[in-house]
Amino acid sequence: MDVLHDYLVRARASGAVFARSVARPPWGLTLPGSIQLSLHTVLRGHAWVWLDDPARAERLLPGDLAIIVGGQDHHIADEPDPGRCLTHEEFWTAGTGGDADDPQAAVFLCGAYRLAGDVGRSLIQALPPMLVIRPAAHDQVHDVVALISRELTHQAPGGQTVLDRLLDVLLVLVLRSSYQTSPTAPRWYHAAEDPRLNRALQAMHQHPEHAWTVPQLAQVSAMSRPAFARTFERALGQPPMRYLTDWRLTLAREYLLAGDLTIEQIAHRTGYSSPNAFAATFRRHIGLPPGRWRQQTTP
Known part of the structure; x- marks a missing residue:
């Protein structure tokens, strides 16, 4: 047993909601700050992600991972332009005009999940508002994201349980990466x-x-x-x-x-x-x- 393990056991991620999207430019969506923790990763093409200032947007390439802590709205689009961002309901209702075989279209994952109680909130609050991780090709984060993508593409019984457990693993890797360098890391870490x-x-x-x-x-x-x-x-x-x-x-x-x-x-x-x-x-x-x-x- 270690201290991080104890925190994570009591703050198990649950209720993972994922969407795999294919979008042909121009496209964009805004996600609400009420989501406790959001995850975005690009499988093909690119995407820009930012909070309130598009001038500070981060470009995501395939394999990159962005984690957004709730509190304020954030945006993801093919260009850092708020004008093209729809609400997430409008975006997924209207369709995005692309298909998986279109070489001009971006393929990306958006995920949202929650952690339980005060322990979960304390772990999240120790993260920066937006964290971008750029793993190497065979990094553990890259491998877990690939597993999530395959689970979404080839749905099978027990899929939600698999996603929840993959989120547990991904959360540990993200927290390790952040806490090693972040000035907001918990002092106990x-x-x-x-x-x-x-x-x-x-x-x-x-x-x-x-x-x-x-x-x-x-x-x-x-x-x-x-x-x-x-x-x-x-x-x-x-x-x-x-x-x-x-x-x-x-x-x-x-x-x-x-x-x-x-x-x-x-x-x-x-x-x-x-x-x-x-x-x-x-x-x-x-x-x-x-x-x-x-x-x-x-x-």
């Missing part, structure tokens, strides 16, 4: 590269119900207490006990939204001695009692 801190992070993630103390975590990390506390806070920007509280409350919110556990069970799983102790901590950090938070948050 780079902290986990230190084997000593990684052991402490894994201990907290694997056993959040344990009554951890700083000396115990220092022992797990094979460091002295002062050195561990100092190194942890420098790497993660917060003391170990605050990180542990934040992680426990993240898990608590996931359990509350799932609705399968009682408050007493959630308190036990997140390391609190009683429902009252859990509720007091939850209210102090979140601003509402657990039950009321669940009522206000659940659709």
Whole structure:
């Protein structure tokens, strides 16, 4: 188990919606910012993708992958020209005038998917608004995109499950690529590269119900207490006990939204001695009692 794995298990992608399009120039479409995470890749020809400024558009060639985080509308077209962009409903209703054998037509995939709960949102928020990956011919990202394309072209029973699982793999590869270089990467991602801190992070993630103390975590990390506390806070920007509280409350919110556990069970799983102790901590950090938070948050 590693920390990224723990986040991803709790934020599994689901409900993948893909469209494979063939479009002859001129063509373009606008996709709404309400889509939590969008994916675009070109199989043949080219496409331009941009957010609000066409002057900053990125050109996608076959195999390139663009990931767009929700929040604002974005555009994809054969040229960076907003005037030719239809809404996605208009685009797929009207047809695009091309076929798969037309050498002038672009063939591209558009995908949209969601991740569950606070954990999923935290992973997405650590990505830049638009990320373009240009993999080599036999890169893992390239191979996964090719599998998605084949699954869409040759539909078979269980196709949605296959797409969801391929999205899981693609998401891991995208997050790795982004987090390695992005200044917005979660601090725990780079902290986990230190084997000593990684052991402490894994201990907290694997056993959040344990009554951890700083000396115990220092022992797990094979460091002295002062050195561990100092190194942890420098790497993660917060003391170990605050990180542990934040992680426990993240898990608590996931359990509350799932609705399968009682408050007493959630308190036990997140390391609190009683429902009252859990509720007091939850209210102090979140601003509402657990039950009321669940009522206000659940659709």
